[in-house]
Amino acid sequence: MENIIKGLKIAYLSLGCKVNAYETASIRNQLESYGCITVGFRDVADVYLVNTCTVTNIADRKSRQMLHQAKRRNSDAIVVAVGCYVQEFYRNHEQDDTIDLLIGNRRKSEIAAILSEYIACKKEGQETQQIYINEDEKLIEYEEMVIAGATENTRAYLKIQDGCNQFCSYCMIPYARGRISSRAQEDIIKEVVHLAQKGFRELVLTGIHLSSYGLEDATTSEQQKLKRKDGREPLLELISAISDVPGVSRIRLGSLEPRIMREEFVRELAKRTKVCPHFHLSLQSGCDETLKAMNRKYTTEEYLKCCDLLRKYYEAPAITTDVIVGFPGETEEQFVTSMEFAKTCGFAQMHVFPFSRRRGTAADRMPNQLTEEEKKNREHRMLAVAEQLEKRYRAQRAGHECILLTEESMEIDGRSWLVGHTGEYLMVAVPQENYTNNQLIRVRITENSRNNYILAEPLGLMEA
Ligand code: SF4
Missing domain, CATH: 3.80.30.20 (tm_1862 like domain)
Structure with missing residues (x-):
């Protein structure tokens, strides 16, 4: 089958929780594997995809605002709403002409096929809003989605x-x-x-x-x-x-x-x-x-x-x-x-x-x-x-030992430090010296806070 989405510039926005962030990354991987090009949400794109949130009325409003903002940025773009807000939109029989494609929960893994189908219809002059929703309200099947890369360095x-x-x-x-x-x-x-x-x-x-x-x-x-x-x-x-x-x-x-x-x-x-x-x-x-x-x-x-x-x-x-x-x-x-x-x-x-x-x-x-x-x-x-x-x-x-996973280098008060999180999720900085990123280091907390960081002295690598 001809890959008609190859080369499309797609901008992504993830609202709400970490699960949405994971799913957005997975959708992005999926579309990139079809040759789509990722651009920023503020750029002019061919497709704007918003993974929406519906946890409060404010989250609904934000989802709508972002979808409308995308259409204003490029009125020719395909605006795609995905996820939780779509489920509520459908349940409440809402109307919104700004959105071209609505894709509900547990249909996110089909996005490449859905987008291809929409574009094929568009080429034939059928440009109506399309909704892809799982009719089973309980959505009991787990939808397998994978991230080939990941969201942070370590x-x-x-x-x-x-x-x-x-x-x-x-x-x-x-x-x-x-x-x-x-x-x-x-x-x-x-x-x-x-x-x-x-x-x-x-x-x-x-x-x-x-x-x-x-x-x-x-x-x-x-x-x-x-x-x-x-x-x-x-x-x-x-x-x-x-x-x-x-x-x-x-x-x-x-x-x-x-x-x-x-x-x-x-x-x-x-x-x-x-x-x-x-x-x-x-x-x-x-x-x-x-x-x-x-x-x-x-x-x-x-x-x-x-x-x-x-x-x-x-x-x-x-x-x-x-x-x-x-x-x-x-x-x-x-x-x-x-x-x-x-x-x-x-x-x-x-x-x-x-x-x-x-x-x-x-x-x-x-x-x-x-x-x-x-x-x-x-x-x-x-x-x-x-x-x-x-x-x-x-x-x-303070004075206790923790295990630090180093994430990035940074200058603090004119000196090079490695910054990362301890197991307790404290953001800690150690002098760079003999260490690099993505290492597990035993450290002792020395100073409670400097420029938002907790300072520590390195005590040695956790493993070779
Ligand atoms: S129903 Fe309660 S436990 Fe379930 S997602 Fe909502 S807040 Fe969390």
Whole structure:
């Protein structure tokens, strides 16, 4: 078949989460393999492709704005909307003539064929909007997508899972991305081998709900509890298999549900020494009433036990989190409870989000929505807690040893330094001296912060 997309200039934009970023990179690889040329989103392109996000009303608006901006840049270009916003656009029977092609979730791997078909129709004078959507709302099949290259120099993102069955009251993701589906372990390992051969030392496991990896054939109640009756831990099995691949030095886990941190799990995880001591456990609120209203399925007491377990098996794990402030009905007292709980957890880093309404969610229909001013006020106060905790965690690491993966060289105060991240995801700089990029170095933290970097002295290479 004639390759009619060869030579097309394509501009890509990825909105939203890391999973979208991974998929956009995969789409780009796919189209480049057909001879398409990648250009910047600000350049004049033949095709503009936006991998959209629908997590809040603001994300929807941003997706629309970017698609419209593309059309304004080149009115002759083909504007392609991909992903989560497309699912919602289709469900709500929306209209928008700016968009030429709409491609929903789990049809992203077909993009070269879809674009070819669209161009063939266009050549025949049929220039109408086309929608490619998976009609099965639950989207239960995993869509295999691979990144031949990767997004950073030393660290590669690896998508292992899609969809979510948890239905938090503020979230549209289970509707936009469908139910949980896991990538086959053998496909993941194939990609891991490839990435390791290309020299990527660190792999970051990503997914929409990572803790549900391998649970699609479990019962509904097991899926809700993130625990199989047969005792199997598919995520742990996968981590072990990845650990065994030669060349993989570090495995970093993306956002996890706290409930997966049961003692057996943490004990076994700690034995896999390539796993970074950095755990992002989404808290969302430190107040039990608010957690209930959010339809999160744990209490603050259970959450704290997970932090304690991590601290039992790891010396000084970096526990990071997301918190939503100003959820509908959150009283001042409940907010203060949430702030105090965050302090108790001693987070190394917190991402704070003022509650943002999403049309179609239960939270959007809840009474007692807070004003933007109230939410801003709470955001500032929670951010002050976050800053204080982050400083405390950094100060505690002073004088301690960490493992640094060097990523790039840089001048700081007229001297050459190598900068990278430790296993705890602290950004650390060491004098360049005898080291180069993409090396694992044992370092001792010497100075807490200079120009945003933590300074350290090198103690030696981790391996030959
Ligand atoms: S766990 Fe909750 S917030 Fe996360 S994707 Fe699922 S429904 Fe959305």
